[in-house]
Amino acid sequence: MEQIPYKIYLRENEIPTAWYNVRADMPTKPAPLLNPGTGKPMTAEELSGVFCSELVKQELNDTDRFIPIPDAIRDFYRMYRPSPLVRAYCLEEKLQTPAKIYYKFEGNNTSGSHKLNSAIAQAYYAKEQGLKGVTTETGAGQWGTALSMACSYFGLDCRVYMVKVSYEQKPFRREVMRTYGATVTPSPSDTTEIGRQIRAAFPDTNGSLGCAISEAVEDAVSHPGYRYVLGSVLNQVLLHQSVIGLETKAALDRYGVVPDIIIGCAGGGSNLGGLIAPFMGEKLRGERNYRIVAVEPASCPSFTRGRFAYDFCDTGKVCPLAKMYTLGSGFMPAPNHAGGLRYHGMSAVLSELYNEGMMEAVTAKQTDVFKAAEQFARVEGILPAPESAHAIKVAIDEAMRCKETGEEKTIVFGLTGTGYFDLVAYEKFHNGEMTDYIPTDEELNKSLATLPVV
Numbered sequence: 001m002e003q004i005p006y007k008i009y010l011r012e013n014e015i016p017t018a019w020y021n022v023r024a025d026m027p028t029k030p031a032p033l034l035n036p037g038t039g040k041p042m043t044a045e046e047l048s049g050v051f052c053s054e055l056v057k058q059e060l061n062d063t064d065r066f067i068p069i070p071d072a073i074r075d076f077y078r079m080y081r082p083s084p085l086v087r088a089y090c091l092e093e094k095l096q097t098p099a100k101i102y103y104k105f106e107g108n109n110t111s112g113s114h115k116l117n118s119a120i121a122q123a124y125y126a127k128e129q130g131l132k133g134v135t136t137e138t139g140a141g142q143w144g145t146a147l148s149m150a151c152s153y154f155g156l157d158c159r160v161y162m163v164k165v166s167y168e169q170k171p172f173r174r175e176v177m178r179t180y181g182a183t184v185t186p187s188p189s190d191t192t193e194i195g196r197q198i199r200a201a202f203p204d205t206n207g208s209l210g211c212a213i214s215e216a217v218e219d220a221v222s223h224p225g226y227r228y229v230l231g232s233v234l235n236q237v238l239l240h241q242s243v244i245g246l247e248t249k250a251a252l253d254r255y256g257v258v259p260d261i262i263i264g265c266a267g268g269g270s271n272l273g274g275l276i277a278p279f280m281g282e283k284l285r286g287e288r289n290y291r292i293v294a295v296e297p298a299s300c301p302s303f304t305r306g307r308f309a310y311d312f313c314d315t316g317k318v319c320p321l322a323k324m325y326t327l328g329s330g331f332m333p334a335p336n337h338a339g340g341l342r343y344h345g346m347s348a349v350l351s352e353l354y355n356e357g358m359m360e361a362v363t364a365k366q367t368d369v370f371k372a373a374e375q376f377a378r379v380e381g382i383l384p385a386p387e388s389a390h391a392i393k394v395a396i397d398e399a400m401r402c403k404e405t406g407e408e409k410t411i412v413f414g415l416t417g418t419g420y421f422d423l424v425a426y427e428k429f430h431n432g433e434m435t436d437y438i439p440t441d442e443e444l445n446k447s448l449a450t451l452p453v454v
């Protein structure tokens with residue numbers, strides 16, 4: 001057979017023409033979002049006050065297997081897609097493993113992560129609807145950066161509420177966003193009602209994603225011509241991210257490679273949901289079987305220690321309720337350097353699949369994750385984002401298991417982004433100042449006790 005190249009590049013005309021909607025193949029659909037006031041499923045009309053109309057349709061669409069990607073979005077994708085699927089020959093050699101390791105690299109754009117795949121879609125639909133702009137939250141800053149790039153492309157105003165601690169610790173991210181014309185506000189701020197309430201209740205707070213979401217939603221619903229957009233968790237975001245999985249599958253198919261294990265880090269679940277989508281589809285249809293593994297930080301273990309229940313998506317409790325694996329909307333994770341993985345909840349799609357035993361989840365400790373990141377950077381050349389390094393860690397663990405058993409398993413993982421804006425975290429790691437705080441059962445029980453009764 002033809003030798004598999006280091007990088008499998010698809011051609012530009014092989015960029016998917018439609019997103020794949022895994023919900024269409026799920027026998028049990030993810031539970032609907034509920035209106036917290038009435039306890040009834042959110043209607044399209046209710047959702048349209050917050051989200052763009054076309055995105056509301058995608059959010060509620062559990063039946064269409066494929067949803068065409070508009071040409072304007074595909075044209076933007078051409079700037080940085082198809083992304084390479086890399087055979088990690090150097091890592092395999094270094095580990096002396098018989099396993100075959102592949103990673104899909106999504107860090108090849110200025111935002112440095114996969115988030116641009118959904119940002120451009122969300123900005124496009126906002127523009128199509130004739131809106132003036134969008135509001136959002138950002139934690140570590142990757143989503144805000146991606147959205148500001150997408151908004152400037154379509155000439156939309158972009159207002160980003162950035163978790164205060166990140167705003168202060170990551171001035172460079174902030175400047176990238178401002179370069180693309182976004183307004184960036186540290187959250188909690190005094191410019192929204194909910195921000196003022198949170199500041200009054202917790203004067204010393206460093207902010208959280210949940211707080212920033214509440215502020216961004218309030219901003220959108222109180223200004224005509226604005227809608228709120230979200231970078232993860234929602235069904236629509238997983239749908240857009242399916243380009244990752246579709247390209248991965250096309251590249252593997254070209255060489256007749258069938259993965260045994262597919263691994264991704266899980267914050268809100270969008271990159272993992274996108275990467276696994278077509279593979280999960282085959283699994284759901286009974287055509288093939290794969291081991292699918294979500295990796296989450298031990299400091300924010302939604303799948304592995306959370307509860308599958310209806311919960312608020314935000315701290316301010318202004319958003320609808322979602323049925324998901326959650327640690328409670330009041331959960332404030334310890335300051336962990338994988339900012340993109342600090343969300344208390346998880347995608348409803350992945351939560352349902354996990355609950356059905358269609359996928360597994362494991363946790364990784366921060367220092368182990370950075371060890372894996374460094375090991376990877378030294379042989380594969382790419383400086384990974386701390387979030388992505390969670391997947392690297394478990395991919396290496398699996399490869400080392402193959403070394404013990406002599407099995408030649410094929411492992412595919414998602415390398416979601418680069419870590420150039422995370423060098424303070426790398427510095428802490430190198431100086432031996434990194435900690436591995438893991439929440440106690442008592443702490444988790446306390447935040448889980450605040451789950452709403454539905």
Ligand SMILES: *Cc1c(COP(=O)(O)O)cnc(C)c1O
Nearest residue numbers: 232267268269270271340387417
């Ligand atoms: C945001 C982010 C993640 C986690 O978000 P998901 O929605 O779970 O994919 C992972 N990696 C990077 C680089 C990110 O920016």
